[in-house]
Every structure is written in C-alpha cells, then in structure tokens.
Amino acid sequence: MLTAFVTGSAGFIGYHVATRLLAEGWRVIGLDCLSDYYDVALKKRRHALLAQHAGFTAVEARLEEPGRLREIFEAHRPDLVVHLAAQAGVRFSIDAPRSYVESNLVGTFELLEAARAFPPRHMVLASTSSAYGANTEMPYVETQRADHQMSFYAATKKATESMAHSYAHLYGLPVTMFRFFTVYGPWGRPDMAYFKFTRAILQGEPIEVYNHGAMRRDFTYVDDLVTGIVKLADAVPGDKPVSERDSLSPVAPFRVVNIGAAAPAPLMEFIAAIEAACGREAEKVMLPMQPGDVPATWADIGLLTDLTGFTPEVEMRDGVARFVSWYRDYYQV
Structure with missing residues (x-):
C-alpha cells in the first residue's frame, strides 16, 4: 500500500484530496494544526469523517514546529506528498502578515528539509492563481513571468515556488x-x-x-481540482518536456501547472447561480475593489491536459447547486 502525506488534511481542499486518495487505496497520513482562522468545529468534523477510514492517520501539529515534519517522514516514509496547509486569505494577509511567514515560508522550509532527508517519489505543492499578480494577459499560462504579486499572501506562495525549485535542483526532489x-x-x-x-x-x-x-473568476469546482491534483501525482517531472508549453525547469525536476475551470465567469453570474439555488434574490451592497484583489482570473489548462488527459467536468450552476444543498444539510437550514 502506497503512503501519501497530506498537509492541511482538515482543510477544505485537503479533506477532499485525502478522501479521494483513501478511496483509491492509499494509506494517508494527514497533518493539520486545526487553526482558528475559521470555524474549528468544521475542521474537526472533516477529520472525524476521514478517521472513519482504516487507512487514515491524523497528526495534529504545526508545519513550522522545528523537526516535527522530519519525524513524520522518518516514521512513515511517504511515497507522495500533497502540501496544502497554508495560511490562506488575501485580505487577512494585510492585517496579519507574520502568520503567513510562519506557516507558508517557514512551514514549507520544514517540509522541504524533511523531504531532503527522506525523499518521496513526488511532491505536489499548492500555489495560487494570485501568483500571477498584476499580469493582464489572459488566459494565464504557466510560462508567463509572474513577478508582481498584489498581496502578501500571493508573495509568500510565489516564494514557496522558488524555494521548492531550489530544493528540486540541489537535491533532485521531483x-x-x-x-x-x-x-x-x-x-x-x-x-x-x-x-x-x-x-x-x-x-x-x-x-x-x-x-x-x-469581476470575473475562473470558478473551479472542488471535485475537478482534486481530480487534477491526484492525476498530477502520477505525472512526475523528469528531464524531458511533454509539449512545447511545458513549464518544466531546464535545471530541475520541477514544473508549475494551472488547475482551473478554464471558463471565467462574471461575479454577478456566479451570484445569480447562488440566488437560484437558494430560491431567493440577494440584497446587494456595492463596494469598491478591496486592496490586494485583482479584477479577473482565467486559467489556461493546456499543460494539465497534456500531462493527465483531464479537463474539468462540473458546470458552474451544477456545482453551486451542490454546494447550497450541502450547506442546507450541514447547517440544517
């Protein structure tokens, strides 16, 4: 049985990734610190559901705790690492930037050090579309320069890309x-x-x-994202590009891949889908752009398809309806 180490396993995306890997027969070690950035009860509920699987082991710890990740790697020797734990949120990074340094930068450093000591077959690490920052040429393509991040959150995530590339180059970590x-x-x-x-x-x-x-956003349904992540786990970077649009580094087994819907939708259209699913119209308070935000995002997913053969399948209105149905059930509305 192969072992996957999933950080942020009590988080939104981490929970779904761990669930999918368990369903596919993986043994999953899930790490989460259960921070109070948002409702801890929701995080505990996610972990409780994962704990119903015999193949799941929960570890409650902070990424940045010195040597903790190395202990986990030594004990479990993961074949695959899916790194999703991070301090999230564009706007919160304006108010509490230090938490982003500790979780995103120091935490990723600890992960890379653990992997250097006990190398997995592949490391799949989360970055963000926010890394494209002030870029206005769309759709976003992985080979575009991404030098002008608009928020400190985005800056820390772009920094983790550079950190990971250096370890890939120095130590051959895919x-x-x-x-x-x-x-x-x-x-x-x-x-x-x-x-x-x-x-x-x-x-x-x-x-x-x-x-x-x-505003326009490339709204991506979580099941499509998870399918992309899990399929990328088998697309281990080597030394040969898969196509002319490959972002493969010339000096390391390292690449960047977009995972999006490739179908940017106006924000008002997304709100209309929520209204339809809720069965009522919203009263709207129109406000100016928030600091650190961008007016549009749009993913080119050609490289994802080249690597995995996958393209997203869930249409926006269907995905929104599924979320609202879950929300009504979970909160008994």
Whole structure:
C-alpha cells in the first residue's frame, strides 16, 4: 500500500484530496494544526469523517514546529506528498502578515528539509492563481513571468515556488507546483465569498459585492481540482518536456501547472447561480475593489491536459447547486 502525506488534511481542499486518495487505496497520513482562522468545529468534523477510514492517520501539529515534519517522514516514509496547509486569505494577509511567514515560508522550509532527508517519489505543492499578480494577459499560462504579486499572501506562495525549485535542483526532489483558481464546493471555507453569500441570502441579509460586481473568476469546482491534483501525482517531472508549453525547469525536476475551470465567469453570474439555488434574490451592497484583489482570473489548462488527459467536468450552476444543498444539510437550514 502506497503512503501519501497530506498537509492541511482538515482543510477544505485537503479533506477532499485525502478522501479521494483513501478511496483509491492509499494509506494517508494527514497533518493539520486545526487553526482558528475559521470555524474549528468544521475542521474537526472533516477529520472525524476521514478517521472513519482504516487507512487514515491524523497528526495534529504545526508545519513550522522545528523537526516535527522530519519525524513524520522518518516514521512513515511517504511515497507522495500533497502540501496544502497554508495560511490562506488575501485580505487577512494585510492585517496579519507574520502568520503567513510562519506557516507558508517557514512551514514549507520544514517540509522541504524533511523531504531532503527522506525523499518521496513526488511532491505536489499548492500555489495560487494570485501568483500571477498584476499580469493582464489572459488566459494565464504557466510560462508567463509572474513577478508582481498584489498581496502578501500571493508573495509568500510565489516564494514557496522558488524555494521548492531550489530544493528540486540541489537535491533532485521531483516537485510539481499547482496554481489553483477560485475553488468552491461542499465542505468549503466560511471565509470565502460564495460561502458568505449563501449564508447571507438564506438568512435574508445583504451581501457585499466588491468592485461593484465588475469581476470575473475562473470558478473551479472542488471535485475537478482534486481530480487534477491526484492525476498530477502520477505525472512526475523528469528531464524531458511533454509539449512545447511545458513549464518544466531546464535545471530541475520541477514544473508549475494551472488547475482551473478554464471558463471565467462574471461575479454577478456566479451570484445569480447562488440566488437560484437558494430560491431567493440577494440584497446587494456595492463596494469598491478591496486592496490586494485583482479584477479577473482565467486559467489556461493546456499543460494539465497534456500531462493527465483531464479537463474539468462540473458546470458552474451544477456545482453551486451542490454546494447550497450541502450547506442546507450541514447547517440544517
């Protein structure tokens, strides 16, 4: 039985990735510190569901705790690492930047050191579409320069890409960084806009719409993201590009891959899908753009398809309906 080490396993995406790997016969070691950035009860519930699988082992610890990850790697010798734990949130990074240094930078350093000591077959690490920053040429392609991040969150995630590349070059660690785009779906994060919109609409409260609604996002349903991640686990970087658009490093077994829907939708259209699923219209408070935000995102997923043969399958209105159904059931609305 192969072993996967999933960081952030009590988080939104980590929970879904661990669930998929367990279903495919992997043994999963899941690490999470159960931080109070958002509802801890939701995180505990996710871990409790994973614990129903005989192949799941939960470890409650912080990434940045010196030597802790090395102990885990030595004890379990993972074949695959899926690194999803991070301090998330663009706006929160303006108010609490130190937490991003500790979790995203120091935490990733500890992970890379553990992998250097006990090398896995492949490391798949989460980055973000926010790494593209001020780029205006769309769709975003992995080979574009990405030098002008707009938030400290994005800056720390871009820094982890550089850190991982250096370890891939120096120690031959195969690394795939995936940049994910606005992810939504059941068991989502309460700090995300779609979650807040659903809660407010069902409670008859107004919603806050930034940039007066003039935004577009490449909304990605969580099941599509997870399929992309799991399929990339088998696409271990080597020394030969798979196509002319490959982002493979010329000096390391390292590449960056977008995982998105490749179908940017207007924010107002996304809100309309939530309204339809909730069965009521929202009262909207139009506000200016928030600091650190960008007006649009759009993923080119050609490289993902070249590597895995996969293209996203879940249409936005269907995905939104699935989320609202989960929300009603979970919160007994």
